[in-house]
Amino acid sequence: MIKFHPDPELLSEYVQGGLSPINSIMIAAHCDMCERCEKIAHQQTLIHAEKFESDIGNLSEFKENASSDRKFDEMLESILNLPADKRALKRAQGLSASVELDGRRFILPKTLRKFIPSTGNWTSMVGRLWQAPVDIGNDSIAANLIYIGQGGGIPEHSHRGIETTLVLKGTFEDGINQYQAGDYVYMDSNDTHTPVCHSPQGCLLFTVLDQPLHFTSGVARYTNPFSHIFFR
Numbered sequence: 001m002i003k004f005h006p007d008p009e010l011l012s013e014y015v016q017g018g019l020s021p022i023n024s025i026m027i028a029a030h031c032d033m034c035e036r037c038e039k040i041a042h043q044q045t046l047i048h049a050e051k052f053e054s055d056i057g058n059l060s061e062f063k064e065n066a067s068s069d070r071k072f073d074e075m076l077e078s079i080l081n082l083p084a085d086k087r088a089l090k091r092a093q094g095l096s097a098s099v100e101l102d103g104r105r106f107i108l109p110k111t112l113r114k115f116i117p118s119t120g121n122w123t124s125m126v127g128r129l130w131q132a133p134v135d136i137g138n139d140s141i142a143a144n145l146i147y148i149g150q151g152g153g154i155p156e157h158s159h160r161g162i163e164t165t166l167v168l169k170g171t172f173e174d175g176i177n178q179y180q181a182g183d184y185v186y187m188d189s190n191d192t193h194t195p196v197c198h199s200p201q202g203c204l205l206f207t208v209l210d211q212p213l214h215f216t217s218g219v220a221r222y223t224n225p226f227s228h229i230f231f232r
């Protein structure tokens with residue numbers, strides 16, 4: 001069962017469109033995998049839609065006394081009749097739903113599928129790690145698919161900025177908790193951890209960083225330029 005969810009405030013911001021594009025992507029991808037948060041987001045959407053409708057109602061009363069009735073009606077009409085972007089919908093449906101690594105296929109949550117065409121090749125790294133950079137159209141954010149094979153891991157590190165991870169497949173632990181598919185893991189400058197994977201099928205993660213990691217122990221400490229591996 002999924003144990004780690006985004007904060008309720010974050011979900012509320014999400015449905016109101018108040019989050020940065022990358023935070024929205026992470027929350028939407030989590031909601032694809034998490035029935036609980038999907039329900040909360042849906043309920044919040046209904047609440048905000050009701051509020052929007054009552055706001056529109058108030059505006060209608062106001063406009064009865066306004067001189068530009070016709071213009072207002074036309075504007076409202078054009079907003080309400082905006083056609084859905086059917087071509088974009090078709091494109092999204094036609095996209096492949098999975099990524100492949102070493103002959104294995106991993107189905108991605110719906111929200112992440114649109115990034116499959118902008119996902120780079122897998123690179124094999126030390127520690128049974130694989131990394132594939134995902135171009136999300138923002139140069140100051142590093143987004144990666146990371147696969148950790150059984151017995152593999154990432155050296156102990158702290159965070160200069162914010163690291164958000166969505167577990168897509170398998171499980172891993174980091175000395176603080178154990179995480180499984182669907183878990184939404186938020187780490188910031190207060191957190192130091194050492195992710196390792198013990199599950200036989202390995203684990204697939206989608207991670208987003210706004211600053212390079214800072215390695216804090218072992219050999220990796222002396223090779224902190226290594227931190228840029230995840231930040232390119």
Ligand SMILES: [Zn+2]
Pocket residue numbers: 002004005006030034036037038
């Ligand atoms: Zn959730």
